[in-house]
Amino acid sequence: MNENKKATLFIQCLVDTIYPEVGEAMVQIFRKLDVNLSCPTNQTCCGQPAFNSGYRKEARKAARHFIQVFENAEMIVCPSGSCVTMVRHHYPELFTNEPHWLQRANSAAARTYEFTEYLVDVLGFEDVGAKYHAKLTYHDSCHLLRGIGVKEQPRRLLSHVQGAEFIEMNNSDQCCGFGGAFSVKYADISTAMVTEKVKNIIESGADTVVGCDMGCLMNIQGMLSRMGSKIKVKHIAQILSST
Amino acid sequence: MTEITTENYLSEAKRAIKNQVLQNALADLQHRFGTETALAYQNLPEGPELRFKAHDIRMHTIDNLDVILDKLAENVRKNGGHVFFANNGKDAIEYSLRIARKHNVKRVVKGKSMVTEEIGLNSAFIESGLDVSETDLGEYIIQLAGEHPSHIIAPAIHKTRNDVGKLFSEKMGIPYITDPAKLTQAARKALREKFLAADMGTSGCNLACAETGHITTVSNEGNIRMATTMPKVYIAFMGMERVAARLEDHDVLIRLLCRGASAQNMATYVSYIGGPRYPGQADGPEEFHLVILDNGRSRILADEDFREMLCCIRCAACLNVCPVYGKIGGHSYGFTYSGPVGAVVTPLLVGINKAKHLCLGETLCGACKDQCPVDIDIPRMLLALRSKLAEGDSVWGVTPADRKEKSMYRAWSWMISHRGVYDLFLKMAAFGQKFLPQKEGMIRWLPPPMNGWTQSRDMKPIASESFLQRWRKGS
Numbered sequence: 001m002n003e004n005k006k007a008t009l010f011i012q013c014l015v016d017t018i019y020p021e022v023g024e025a026m027v028q029i030f031r032k033l034d035v036n037l038s039c040p041t042n043q044t045c046c047g048q049p050a051f052n053s054g055y056r057k058e059a060r061k062a063a064r065h066f067i068q069v070f071e072n073a074e075m076i077v078c079p080s081g082s083c084v085t086m087v088r089h090h091y092p093e094l095f096t097n098e099p100h101w102l103q104r105a106n107s108a109a110a111r112t113y114e115f116t117e118y119l120v121d122v123l124g125f126e127d128v129g130a131k132y133h134a135k136l137t138y139h140d141s142c143h144l145l146r147g148i149g150v151k152e153q154p155r156r157l158l159s160h161v162q163g164a165e166f167i168e169m170n171n172s173d174q175c176c177g178f179g180g181a182f183s184v185k186y187a188d189i190s191t192a193m194v195t196e197k198v199k200n201i202i203e204s205g206a207d208t209v210v211g212c213d214m215g216c217l218m219n220i221q222g223m224l225s226r227m228g229s230k231i232k233v234k235h236i237a238q239i240l241s242s243t
Numbered sequence: 244m245t246e247i248t249t250e251n252y253l254s255e256a257k258r259a260i261k262n263q264v265l266q267n268a269l270a271d272l273q274h275r276f277g278t279e280t281a282l283a284y285q286n287l288p289e290g291p292e293l294r295f296k297a298h299d300i301r302m303h304t305i306d307n308l309d310v311i312l313d314k315l316a317e318n319v320r321k322n323g324g325h326v327f328f329a330n331n332g333k334d335a336i337e338y339s340l341r342i343a344r345k346h347n348v349k350r351v352v353k354g355k356s357m358v359t360e361e362i363g364l365n366s367a368f369i370e371s372g373l374d375v376s377e378t379d380l381g382e383y384i385i386q387l388a389g390e391h392p393s394h395i396i397a398p399a400i401h402k403t404r405n406d407v408g409k410l411f412s413e414k415m416g417i418p419y420i421t422d423p424a425k426l427t428q429a430a431r432k433a434l435r436e437k438f439l440a441a442d443m444g445t446s447g448c449n450l451a452c453a454e455t456g457h458i459t460t461v462s463n464e465g466n467i468r469m470a471t472t473m474p475k476v477y478i479a480f481m482g483m484e485r486v487a488a489r490l491e492d493h494d495v496l497i498r499l500l501c502r503g504a505s506a507q508n509m510a511t512y513v514s515y516i517g518g519p520r521y522p523g524q525a526d527g528p529e530e531f532h533l534v535i536l537d538n539g540r541s542r543i544l545a546d547e548d549f550r551e552m553l554c555c556i557r558c559a560a561c562l563n564v565c566p567v568y569g570k571i572g573g574h575s576y577g578f579t580y581s582g583p584v585g586a587v588v589t590p591l592l593v594g595i596n597k598a599k600h601l602c603l604g605e606t607l608c609g610a611c612k613d614q615c616p617v618d619i620d621i622p623r624m625l626l627a628l629r630s631k632l633a634e635g636d637s638v639w640g641v642t643p644a645d646r647k648e649k650s651m652y653r654a655w656s657w658m659i660s661h662r663g664v665y666d667l668f669l670k671m672a673a674f675g676q677k678f679l680p681q682k683e684g685m686i687r688w689l690p691p692p693m694n695g696w697t698q699s700r701d702m703k704p705i706a707s708e709s710f711l712q713r714w715r716k717g718s
Contacts, residue, residue, distance in 0.1 A: 015710060016711055017669055017710075018703050018704070018706060019706070020706045020708065020709055020710035023714075024713070039714050041711050041714060043711070044660070044665050045659045052626070053603075053629060053648070053652065054628075054634070057634070058656035059656075061660060062660070064660075142606065142608035146608070146609035147609065175608035175610065177566065177606060178606065179605070179606030179607060179608075182605065182606050183695070183696060184696050185603065185604075185695060186256070186603075186604045186695075187695030187696065189260070189567055189570055189571060190695075191699040191700075192571075193570060194699070194700070195699075196566075218703065221703065222700030223699060223700045225685045225701040226699060226700055
């Protein structure tokens with residue numbers, strides 16, 4: 001176990017603005033595990049929306065801001081695999097022609113971890129002493145799974161939650177159809193995709209769907225809400241912070 | 244070139260989503276092939292890592308394509324074959340028509356080939372008075388129906404057996420039947436006659452080998468073997484990238500191709516065709532031609548960002564896992580190539596602006612890359628295409644697709660570099676959203692351009708205090 005536990009919080013913009021309770025749940029878990037926390041309050045967005053839409057100049061501007069804000073952080077921890085993919089894989093791509101910035105981007109990339117990855121792989125926790133009475137199913141977010149290869153960490157953490165029953169849904173690793181701007185610009189296709197995701201969630205028999213990325217979860221929650229479903233949508237931090 | 248309808252992506256996708264028969268067929272296709280192909284890679288003697296080796300083999304070939312193609316041409320000629328390098332579809336068609344005229348050809352049988360679909364060979368042949376028959380069962384169905392393939396290896400996936408029964412009854416004058424075995428039998432009988440009567444055969448080329456000077460075709464129906472050996476003249480068409488330098492590279496790629504395409508260890512029929520029949524040989528064509536087609540591929544080769552796309556061996560494994568293809572089917576992509584491969588190749592062949600929806604209409608989920616037998620990074624290239632659409636690009640002749648969006652992102656990038664301004668914006672948005680219809684704490688309707696979201700989904704409102712505001716207060 002890591003003796004000198006430190007984390008600088010990198011709060012995904014969706015968590016910051018729409019789901020602050022997810023950030024607070026993460027803080028609660030870290031405090032319980034005696035992780036020394038800091039959180040730069042001038043952080044905003046990693047720039048992924050611009051990058052995914054092709055606006056690299058604008059994404060680079062966001063990346064420079066991020067790199068400066070987190071320059072002195074030892075361990076940057078984020079409750080979103082998608083944002084971590086952006087920093088870890090795409091920041092270095094953005095600065096291939098700027099050696100000075102490339103070095104700083106590489107450094108930020110090497111210091112940035114996704115929340116469950118940090119808990120399991122860095123701190124070595126699989127049981128954080130959580131209790132949550134529910135039938136849980138888990139959605140694999142694309143960038144978390146295929147971007148940074150996090151598949152087992154969330155499942156291991158959930159398997160140690162007291163009172164929770166875990167059920168795998170069919171095609172848990174199939175995209176939910178969020179895709180950022182895609183969900184709005186290509187709403188018909190996105191709707192068809194999230195319809196299938198929600199069908200798999202319902203058929204699993206779970207009463208709570210858990211994920212590690214609020215982008216996907218916002219999409220899933222949006223459709224479940226429109227359907228009037230009682231199935232709850234939770235970020236994994238909200239489950240792990242329950243006692 | 245075949246008709247290009249990439250601009251209709253949105254409307255065609257919408258239509259496909261509403262077509263329940265198509266939805267069932269696509270779900271079935273992905274359920275079968277998606278899962279089994281992943282398993283087939285796991286079961287490779289070398290393990291799934293062979294995909295990475297294959298990627299290196301392909302990249303090395305593409306990086307040395309000029310030399311390798313020269314070698315291929317040299318060795319095909321040594322084997323007694325003819326080689327023609329076609330700059331574009333028109334050249335390829337003219338060359339093959341010259342051959343047809345020289346031999347007084349009337350009837351042509353075709354083995355399945357996407358590259359001939361790309362250049363519109365069938366319609367050109369028919370316009371020149373040739374009788375052309377597709378002989379792959381799926382392609383035969385599509386030809387009778389007067390449609391285009393909707394999948395690279397399963398071209399008639401959008402048709403049910405009832406559709407086929409009706410079609411055969413109309414076009415072949417047989418009683419209406421729906422039993423797949425009987426329908427296949429009917430097609431077999433009709434096609435047998437065509438094989439026997441044909442003066443010329445054509446096919447695509449799954450892979451050529453420069454070292455030996457042969458081409459390889461794979462099929463599960465045996466039709467390509469008949470189309471390429473029975474008629475006296477045979478023309479094979481290949482995209483200029485479909486070559487392996489050495490036989491041992493070819494071996495790796497063929498094994499991966501069959502797994503990617505249909506989760507088979509090896510296709511039922513694999514033909515290595517090394518030229519015309521030798522004197523005294525009983526089988527094979529008297530004349531063998533290999534048409535090596537550029538048609539825009541050199542331009543892809545010249546671009547560092549997109550060169551990797553030429554590694555593609557057109558197995559369609561990516562279609563079988565793509566969640567977007569799984570909803571919208573092949574026809575929505577508006578050109579020969581559909582699914583993730585089509586989303587990159589088509590814009591590069593027909594124009595990035597013209598095919599902008601193909602570049603933008605995916606979620607970048609990455610399932611295609613993981614399923615690709617040669618590990619092509621399709622999401623990376625989709626992102627590269629998007630950056631050309633956003634900024635414009637003189638080399639590819641791209642104009643910025645959406646200037647309003649561009650200014651919006653510019654303003655956004657300034658805002659998010661200033662947390663104070665961002666906080667102010669959030670405050671305004673949090674105030675503004677109070678006027679939107681809500682139910683049980685969820686927004687039911689958003690104004691344009693966000694209304695796409697609320698056509699099927701609710702949205703949680705912006706919190707009255709952001710996480711960082713709460714943190715600042717000393718949580």
